Amino acid sequence: MLRIGTLFPTTGATSFLGAAQVAGVNAAVREINAAGGFDGAPVEVVNRDSGDATTEKAEESFAALVEKGVDVIIGPSSSVLAERLLPRAIEAGIPLISPAATYPGVGTDAEGFFARTVPAYPLQGVALGELLTAQKAAEVALVVGTDDVSGSITPTLTESLSANGGELVVTATVADAAAVASAVSKVTTAKPDAVVLATPDNGDVTKALITALVKAGYGGTKLWLTSQNLADYSQALPAGTLKDVNGVLEGGRPDDAFIAKLKVEDPGLGDVRYAAEAYDATVIAALAAILAHDDGGASIAWKLGAVTQEGIRCSSFGECADVLSTEPDIAYEGVVGPLRFDAAGDPTRARYDVLTYNGENKAARTATTEG
CATH class of the missing domain: 3.40.50.2300 (Response regulator)
Structure with a gap:
């Protein structure tokens, strides 16, 4: 079973960004499960609060997600927190995919365990x-x-x-x-x-x-x-x-159809920043598991780049999963467009x-x- 953890700020100075990212992940998981999930089983989500960089909340929540047995974590939203958590993620064998961390060089030494769906500055x-x-x-x-x-x-x-x-x-x-x-x-x-x-x-x-x-x-x-x-x-x-x-x-503001999907998950949602990036991060993680034929964290990390680079272009989990049933290579182009991850997990187009x-x-x- 593919289990996805999230680390978004629901408390602290950047808490106003958390709700949209949670909605983005939930919208993606809804569509993934409607298309059959992973390996015939529904994908599960475990949400935890990252807090902001002034506290140790992110470390506490990361430990809780490890205990829950998550295979991949969408988040954190902060570059500072991503840098703090990466050594723990590498040790635990759990890749981080950040929808909002923009500092340059964050994933340079991450051994494939970091990617982001937002471009570096x-x-x-x-x-x-x-x-x-x-x-x-x-x-x-x-x-x-x-x-x-x-x-x-x-x-x-x-x-x-x-x-x-x-x-x-x-x-x-x-x-x-x-x-x-x-x-x-x-x-x-x-x-x-x-x-x-x-x-x-x-x-x-x-x-x-x-x-x-x-x-x-x-x-x-x-x-x-x-x-x-x-x-x-x-x-x-x-x-x-x-x-x-x-x-x-x-980032670019998503279209009205995507915002309507978010409203299904959170009818009161206002600011939609980074929701599209969180959605695409979730889809990429699930597609990486399919491409690797395994939902383990190391296997997902190994295939994150391959999902976005060279292959048949596809724009949704269902479409891409269908392609992978007969073809070995895809190039996912989701809500935020073609990302074309480089070796450090950075988008080369945005x-x-x-x-x-x-x-x-x-x-x-x-x-x-x-x-």
Whole structure:
């Protein structure tokens, strides 16, 4: 019997994200079982709370899931928690598939026991390079923070711009508020067509950078934010500051038909972030078990990549299971699109929402792209 554990935050600072992911897993399991389950038996789900990174709740819940005999765990949602739990997962032989952990390098040394259905942060550079050059922004400046995540976008943005006829002409690093003026001067001296702001949050340094860049003539469509600093700035900045500024957010909002599936599981569900990623993670785990002819954790880990890479394309558990009854290879393309896991379990293709700010400094989706 395939037993799936979940580790999502139902308490703590990120608890608002938990319900959608639980609904995504439950929706997938409902469809898997309707299609015959695994090896003729229904798939079971065991849910546990991950809490947030300020507590040891994730470790306690992981131990409880091991005791329950789960074969694979969907979660955690946090990159920090994923890094903390990976040594335990490897020791227990239970793969983790995270729907929301975006830090680069999380699964590098995971021995196949980590995958994620959300793209790692650096992949945004691919999408941004394509979007910017399509806007005729041939010369681009990048402003990053001193943290490892912010700077990780530099190589992918550089390569994507170059591949599409553009160039990263300058990169400025900002450690604190005192460095804002120097960074903006470095940008304006280079006279780029557009600026990508890749700071780690929406705090005071980011707000100061936005204000200074807009004042220097790099507001509106010339300024792009990344998922780390996208936020509602309606109370933080004067009205109109961010008008027509764009940003990218990993995931892409699922369609109404998928949201209706989620509402079957949780009629009161509001925010649906990461539900699609949790759904696809669950389907991939079940398909990996079928491909391995075994529901053991090590066998699932061994086949996670193979489910998404090369083979006959299929877009649901039932369709993919039918293909596997006669063919050895599939390429699952689910709600979040083609993932094409690499050796570290990272998606090499991903879907992004393009968001545009209005005069009230609030962002709304205006397009979807892949990168």
